[in-house]
Amino acid sequence: MKQTDDPGSWNPYLAGALTGLVAVASVFFTGKYFGASTSFVRTAGMLERLVNPERVAQNSYFSKYLESGVSGIDWQWMFVVGILLGALIAAVTSGSFRLQAVPDMWQRRFGVKTGLGRFLTSFIGGAILLFGARLAGGCPSGHGLSGVMQLAVSGLVALVCFFAGGMLVARLLYRKGDE
């Protein structure tokens, strides 16, 4: 396997299986299934509320998640923040933390002087992705992990479409077979 040249990494099957145990324990103890994209709606609403609280209160989508006078921070929001902390802990303790603005694969394909290009692509991609996730009803955590492990039709359909759309764009960005 390819992990041997990367100190501190675990076999992805092992890390994945342990994540499955964490997911089951989460449902057992708190009834909470993994998910992430709703937290971005809550964050957007919380930020917009700082500028224009009336507009947020009148918006039927934000109203689903943000009661007036309530913070908007819930289990999942803390879960998403936890992902950042957990990854930071794992990276720092294994010496694999690395500040990087342009990923290796991107550098090889587009040259190293495209930091702004990478940032803008990342922003535009993020905006399209989250719009799609909310339309689909979830992201790879909510649909892909939680949905598929429950054998939900919605999760299975969405997961296939996530990969179909992603493979199409990857194919357009990168030449075939180019490492």
Place this chain on the structure above:
Amino acid sequence: MNLLIWGLVTGVLFGFLLQKGRVLRYDKQLGALRLIDMTIVKFMFSTVLVGMVGIYLLNDLGLVELKLKGAVLGSNIIGGLVFGVGWGLVGYCPGTSLGALGEGRVDAVGGILGMIFGAAAFAEVYPQLKASVMTWGDYGKITLPQLLGVNHWLIVVVMIVLALGMFRWFEKKGL
């Protein structure tokens, strides 16, 4: 309050394992989409297999409840494809974007800000979508075993066999 702490703890464990499994990197996510490195698929399906057995076992014992999202083919398919297009550009998922930042991938900040923007944009057009795309092909909160009218353990076993076959193929091809 207690629930918030559980959320944080669960997230820390998830983020730790995502980083250890090397799932957080742009190169790994694009590697899967380009069919040259299946690390994230190995991770995802290992999680799903263990989770599937655990959840259905506990559900049969009456200890946990399923929490299904509705199968609305219009929104699942169109939203899923739109998600995929964005995913191919940013190279991180909503959850993994935070984890990627945690291991120092600064370009994830662009993705995270974009995601917040995308969420705000969705909120603006939600009424129109709710009345159209989000009603197309609504089959309700249904599982694959329910759709096929078979016992869930049959599907669980089929899923395990298919995934193990896929894993074996990945290893044979060095993906």
